[in-house]
Amino acid sequence: TQLLEQSPQFLSIQEGENLTVYCNSSSVFSSLQWYRQEPGEGPVLLVTVVTGGEVKKLKRLTFQFGDARKDSSLHITAAQPGDTGLYLCAGEHGTSYGKLTFGQGTILTVHP
């Protein structure tokens, strides 16, 4: 079983603070995706990273894929209450036809 460990599991911060969520594995992934999920809804894709060392930015969100393609991070600058939600990382192995292995998620709460 290829596991993805996400940390921290819970994060409660004030508006304006910065934060980083980590996603680690002992397995190499061909790609890694980050999703955001709100209660009672399905995950919404934020970004896909495929190249080791790749960095992608989406407004205040910065995603990085580790050089060895075993880990990733999500950094949010100047968090806002609208960023509140469950953040999930999910890795795909090259031979798994797009099957994703998910981390357990990070519940982020941003207080105004």
Added chain:
Amino acid sequence: DTGVSQNPRHKITKRGQNVTFRCDPISEHNRLYWYRQTLGQGPEFLTYFQNEAQLEKSRLLSDRFSAERPKGSFSTLEIQRTEQGDSAMYLCASSFGPEAFFGQGTRLTVV
């Protein structure tokens, strides 16, 4: 096309009853996946279709579970003789390339 559509959004059923969920993927997507998510956990893979062929099934998918995608378009997931442990969010996703897009899910509660 507005994305992956799942029906119903919520289902409450008594233990022992059968339930069926439907997923309509994004129209040009040939891959379709079912996942299950319990509270506080990330989604877990259940099964995968490429067009109409079911190519992989997780060990999580007991013989009470069956999935079909008869014409390579929509898919159904049936659970027979439901148990309380089946209570979860059932998510469908579709893809054509490396990115998977999820539906809003069906929340199943077995009482």
